[in-house]
Amino acid sequence: MVAIHEKEVTHRSAVAEGVIKFSNSESMKLLLLESNKKGDVISIARIAGIMAVKKTAELIPLCHPISITGIKVDMVHNEKENSVKVTCEVHCDGKTGVEMEALTGATVTLLTVYDMCKAVDKMMTISDCRVVKKSGGKSGDIDVSQPPSTK
Template sequence: MVAIHGKEVTHRSAIAEGFIIFSNPESMNSLLLESNKKGDVISIARIAGIMAVKKTAELIPLCHPISITGIKVDLTPNEKEISVKVSCEVHCDGKTGVEMEALTGATVSLLTVYDMCKAVDKMMRISDCRVVKKSGGKSGDIDLYHPSSNSEHHR
């Protein structure tokens, strides 16, 4: 593991997002109508993402265990795109960032949607899971949606 004992404690945050794309509108109906045989897909995937954030250091071998101060997982269906966007926001006050925690939460939420819906759609696709925003620490801020706000040395 990378030594972090010399780093300053700062407030750090990260947002990761990803998408699950269904193969047809009918496949997404069980999620939208809350009629999936396994239960409420959105609520269960949200809880799965939160649980995954808290277990990140157990899953990623060289990831530091950190004290999380906040987690927010949102799942937003898009009927036009036949998809669900997952966004996972994580906060901590620590010596290392929370990008891995945000990515883990988003990914596990997406995997949970896949697991719960695979009986009705075997052609779903998980796509574009990535960090879209981070703040805190020596490397500064990064925001893929507002590049002009990024720290100078990341341009």
């Protein structure tokens, strides 16, 4: 485990995202109409993502336990593409970043959607899981959702 005792406490945040794509529009409709046999997929998946953020240090070896100060999990559906984009934003005031927590939250949210919908759609795909923003700490701010500047 990396020693962080000499690092400064700063406000840190990270945003991770990922996409789940359904193989047909009927599966997407069940999700949107809250007609899935297992219940309200969006609400349950959001809670699963929040819980996962809080358990990251238990799941990822050598990941420091962090005192989280905020978690936001958003899910945006795209009916044209039969997909749902998940975004997980995590905040803390600490000595190490929250990128792993954001990735874990986004990924578990996606996995929960998959689990709840697999009875009606066995061909779903999960893709594009990545950190899109981070701030705080020695390396400063990184925003990969914006194109790099050409100075």
